[in-house]
Amino acid sequence: MNIIGHKNWYFSLSLLVIIPGIVAIFLWGLNLSIDFTGGSRLTLSFNNAVDSNQVQAVDEILKAGKIKVASIEKTNKLIFVRTSPMDQNQNNKFISVLLKEFKDIKEQEFETIGPVIGQETALNALKAVGIASALIILYITWSFRQVPKPTSSLRFGICAIVALIYNVLVVIGIFAILGHFLNVEIDSLFVTAILTIIGFSVHDTIVVFDRIRENLKKMGGADFSKTVNASILQTIDRSLNTSLTVVLILIALLLFGGESIRWFVVALLSGIVIGTYSSIFNASPLLVLWQEISDKRKEAKK
Amino acid sequence: MKKSPRSLLWFIILLTISAVLINLPSEGFFSFTKNLSFKKGLDLAGGTSLTLKADMKSLDENQRGKALEAVKTVIDQRTNYFGVSEPIVQTAVSGNDYRVIVELPGVNIDQAKTIIGTTAQLSFWEQTASSSAVLFKNQQEYLDFISTQSAQVVYPPSVLLVLGTYPNKTNLGGADLKETSVGFDSSSGKPQVQLKFTSTGAKKFADITSRNVGKIVAISLDNQVIEAPRVNQPILTGDAVITGGFTTQSANALSRSLNAGALPVPLLYLQQHGVDATLGSESLLKSLFAGGLGIIIIVIFMTVLYGRLGIIASIALIIYTLLVVSILKISSITPYAITLTLSGIAGFILSIGMAVDANILIFERMKEERRAGRSWHEALDLGFSRAWTSIRDSNIASLITCFVLYQFGTGSVRGFALTLAIGVLVSMFSAIVVTRTFLRTIYK
Numbered sequence: 001m002n003i004i005g006h007k008n009w010y011f012s013l014s015l016l017v018i019i020p021g022i023v024a025i026f027l028w029g030l031n032l033s034i035d036f037t038g039g040s041r042l043t044l045s046f047n048n049a050v051d052s053n054q055v056q057a058v059d060e061i062l063k064a065g066k067i068k069v070a071s072i073e074k075t076n077k078l079i080f081v082r083t084s085p086m087d088q089n090q091n092n093k094f095i096s097v098l099l100k101e102f103k104d105i106k107e108q109e110f111e112t113i114g115p116v117i118g119q120e121t122a123l124n125a126l127k128a129v130g131i132a133s134a135l136i137i138l139y140i141t142w143s144f145r146q147v148p149k150p151t152s153s154l155r156f157g158i159c160a161i162v163a164l165i166y167n168v169l170v171v172i173g174i175f176a177i178l179g180h181f182l183n184v185e186i187d188s189l190f191v192t193a194i195l196t197i198i199g200f201s202v203h204d205t206i207v208v209f210d211r212i213r214e215n216l217k218k219m220g221g222a223d224f225s226k227t228v229n230a231s232i233l234q235t236i237d238r239s240l241n242t243s244l245t246v247v248l249i250l251i252a253l254l255l256f257g258g259e260s261i262r263w264f265v266v267a268l269l270s271g272i273v274i275g276t277y278s279s280i281f282n283a284s285p286l287l288v289l290w291q292e293i294s295d296k297r298k299e300a301k302k
Numbered sequence: 303m304k305k306s307p308r309s310l311l312w313f314i315i316l317l318t319i320s321a322v323l324i325n326l327p328s329e330g331f332f333s334f335t336k337n338l339s340f341k342k343g344l345d346l347a348g349g350t351s352l353t354l355k356a357d358m359k360s361l362d363e364n365q366r367g368k369a370l371e372a373v374k375t376v377i378d379q380r381t382n383y384f385g386v387s388e389p390i391v392q393t394a395v396s397g398n399d400y401r402v403i404v405e406l407p408g409v410n411i412d413q414a415k416t417i418i419g420t421t422a423q424l425s426f427w428e429q430t431a432s433s434s435a436v437l438f439k440n441q442q443e444y445l446d447f448i449s450t451q452s453a454q455v456v457y458p459p460s461v462l463l464v465l466g467t468y469p470n471k472t473n474l475g476g477a478d479l480k481e482t483s484v485g486f487d488s489s490s491g492k493p494q495v496q497l498k499f500t501s502t503g504a505k506k507f508a509d510i511t512s513r514n515v516g517k518i519v520a521i522s523l524d525n526q527v528i529e530a531p532r533v534n535q536p537i538l539t540g541d542a543v544i545t546g547g548f549t550t551q552s553a554n555a556l557s558r559s560l561n562a563g564a565l566p567v568p569l570l571y572l573q574q575h576g577v578d579a580t581l582g583s584e585s586l587l588k589s590l591f592a593g594g595l596g597i598i599i600i601v602i603f604m605t606v607l608y609g610r611l612g613i614i615a616s617i618a619l620i621i622y623t624l625l626v627v628s629i630l631k632i633s634s635i636t637p638y639a640i641t642l643t644l645s646g647i648a649g650f651i652l653s654i655g656m657a658v659d660a661n662i663l664i665f666e667r668m669k670e671e672r673r674a675g676r677s678w679h680e681a682l683d684l685g686f687s688r689a690w691t692s693i694r695d696s697n698i699a700s701l702i703t704c705f706v707l708y709q710f711g712t713g714s715v716r717g718f719a720l721t722l723a724i725g726v727l728v729s730m731f732s733a734i735v736v737t738r739t740f741l742r743t744i745y746k
Contacts, residue, residue: 199703
C-alpha cells in the first residue's frame with residue numbers, strides 16, 4: 001500500500017470531511033450551553049411517559065412566569081428545560097404551579113449559572129486547549145531532538161499539532177451540525193471531550209512518528225518518503241486495533257451509559273475515529289510534504 | 303530489567319490480593335474494610351452545589367481576603383451545625399470577584415440555602431432626627447417614599463414600615479454576639495431567643511438603648527424585621543431578648559444560625575446546581591454497567607486477536623482495574639481524596655482502552671520480530687524494549703493533557719483528569735511489568 005504516493009488524494013479527502021463542519025460553524029455558529037452563556041437548566045421527571053401536552057403546559061407555565069424559554073426537550077419520562085437565568089424563588093414558584101397541574105412531577109435537577117461564570121468557563125476552556133497544544137509541541141520537539149537529518153524535531157511537533165487541530169475542528173464542526181439539527185449543546189463536558197481527543201490523537205500520532213524516528217536511524221540515507229510509508233504500514237495494525245478497542249468501549253458507554261453523558265461519548269467517539277484517520281493520512285504525509293517543499297527550495301537555490 | 307521474574311510475580315500476586323481485599327464489599331465478614339468507600343461527587347450522590355459571590359463593596363481592598371476567609375469559616379461551622387456529611391467549602395478569587403464554592407452532598411437546594419443562610423445578617427436599626435414622626439399609614443405612602451429615594455440609598459421595606467423614613471443602621475451586628483440561647487418568656491411561656499453581647503457589643507448596645515429611650519429600635523435579620531420593641535430604659539448589661547413570635551423550632555434555628563456566626567459580608571448567588579439523589583444513583587449504575595460490559599468486550603477482542611497473549615493481557619487488564627479501583631478507595635481516607643464523578647468514571651473506562659493499547663503495541667511488535675525470524679524469547683524482549691519509547695511518549699502526552707485539564711477545570715472536569723491520569727500511570731505498570739512478568743514465567 002502506497003499511502004505517501006497518494007497523499008494528495010488523502011489531503012483532498014481530509015478537506016472534504018472538514019468542509020461541511022467549517023461551513024456549519026460559520027453559517028449557524030455553535031449551540032453553546034448555559035455553562036458558557038449563563039442561564040438555568042431543569043430536569044423534570046414524571047411517573048409515566050411524557051406526552052406533548054405536558055411539554056406544552058410546562059412551556060406555558062414558564063412563559064406566564066415571564067421566564068424566557070430557550071429549549072424544551074423530552075425523552076421517555078423526562079423533560080429537559082433550558083431558560084434564561086432563574087433564581088430559586090422563581091423556580092419554587094414554577095414548581096408549585098406545575099405541581100397543581102400534574103401530581104406526579106419531580107424536579108430532579110436544577111442549575112443556574114450566572115453570565116459572569118459562563119464567560120470565565122469559556123475563557124478557561126480556550127486557555128486549556130491552547131496551553132495543552134503548546135506543551136505537547138514542546139514535549140515532542142524535545143523527545144524527538146535526536147531525530148537524524150534530513151528532517152528536524154520541530155517539524156514533528158508542528159505536524160502533530162496540525163493533525164490535532166484538524167481533529168478538533170472536525171469534531172467541533174460535527175457538533176455545529178448536530179447543534180443546528182438536533183439542538184445538541186456544547187457544554188463544559190464537551191471541552192473535556194475535546195481535550196481528551198487532543199491527548200488521544202497525539203498518542204496515535206506519536207506511535208507512528210516514533211516508528212519513523214526508529215526507521216530513519218536504521219535506514220540511514222534511504223528515501224525519506226519511502227521510510228515514512230514503511231513506518232505507517234508497520235504501525236497500521238496497531239493503530240486500527242487500538243482504536244477498535246476504544247471504539248468498542250465507547251459504544252458500550254453510548255448504549256448503556258445513560259443520558260447525561262451521551263453527547264460526551266459521541267464527541268469522544270467521533271474524535272477517536274478522526275484521530276486514527278488523521279495519524280495515518282494527515283500527520284505523516286504532512287511531514288513528507290514539508291520535506292519535499294524544503295528539498296525543492298534547496299534545489300532552486302543551487 | 304534484571305530482576306528475577308519470580309519475585310516480581312509474587313509481588314504482583316500480593317498486590318492483586320490486597321486490591322481484591324480492599325475492593326470487597328464492606329459488610330459482614332469483611333468488615334475491617336468498612337472505612338473505605340468511594341467519595342462520590344454530587345452528580346452521583348445527589349446534592350447541591352452553590353457558587354456565591356461575597357459583596358465586598360463596603361470593605362477596603364486589603365481587608366477583603368480576610369473577610370472571604372471569615373465567610374468560609376462561618377459556612378464551615380454552619381454545615382457542621384446542620385450535620386451535613388462531607389461538605390466542601392472552597393474560596394476562589396477571580397479578578398475583583400471574591401467567591402465561595404459550596405458543595406453539600408445529600409442536601410437539596412432549599413435546605414442548602416437555609417444552611418448557608420446567605421443573608422442571615424443581624425442588624426439593629428434606629429430612628430434619626432430626620433425620620434418622620436408619623437409612620438407610614440399604608441402601602442401607598444411607603445411606595446411614594448421609596449420613589450423619592452435616590453438609587454444608592456436602599457432601606458429594607460420592612461424597616462421603613464416600623465421606623466418611618468430615613469432610619470439609621472447602627473454599628474451593632476451579628477459580629478458583636480458572644481452567644482445565644484433559647485429560653486421561655488416567664489409570663490407568656492413563649493419561646494424566645496436570648497442574646498449575649500461581647501464587651502464591645504454590650505457597649506454599643508448600651509449606647510443605642512440610652513439614646514433611644516421611648517423610641518422604637520428594629521431588630522432585623524436578612525433585612526426582615528423580626529421584632530421592633532420600644533425601649534423602656536437603657537440596657538447596660540449586654541443582654542437582650544428577641545420575642546418575635548417564635549415556635550420552639552424556629553427559635554432554635556435562629557439561635558443556632560446566630561451562634562454559628564453571622565456572615566461578615568452579604569453573599570449573592572452566582573451559580574446553583576441541585577441533583578436529585580435517585581438521578582445520581584441511576585447514572586452510577588448505568589455507567590458501571592457500561593464499564594463492565596466494556597471490559598468483557600475487550601477481553602473477547604484481545605483473545606480473538608492475540609490468542610494466548612490476549613488472555614494474559616486480559617488478566618493484566620483485570621489486575622489493572624482492581625488496582626485503579628483500590629487507589630480510588632484508599633484515597634478517600636487521605637487528605638487527597640479523589641471524588642468520583644460521572645465524567646471521572648468515563649475517564650476511568652477510557653483509560654482501560656489506553657491500558658490495552660500498550661499491550662497491543664508490544665504484541666504487534668513481537669509479531670513483527672517473529673516474522674523477522676527471531677526466537678520467542680528474543681521477540682519477547684525486543685517487543686517490550688522497542689515498544690517502550692512510543693508507549694512512554696504517547697502516555698506522557700496524555701499526562702500533559704490531564705495536567706492542563708486539572709489546572710483549568712472545575713469540579714467534574716478535574717475528576718475526569720485525575721482518574722484518567724491515575725489510569726494512564728497504572729496502565730503503564732500493568733501493561734509492561736505485569737504482562738512481561740507473566741510472559742516470562744510462562745515462556746521460561
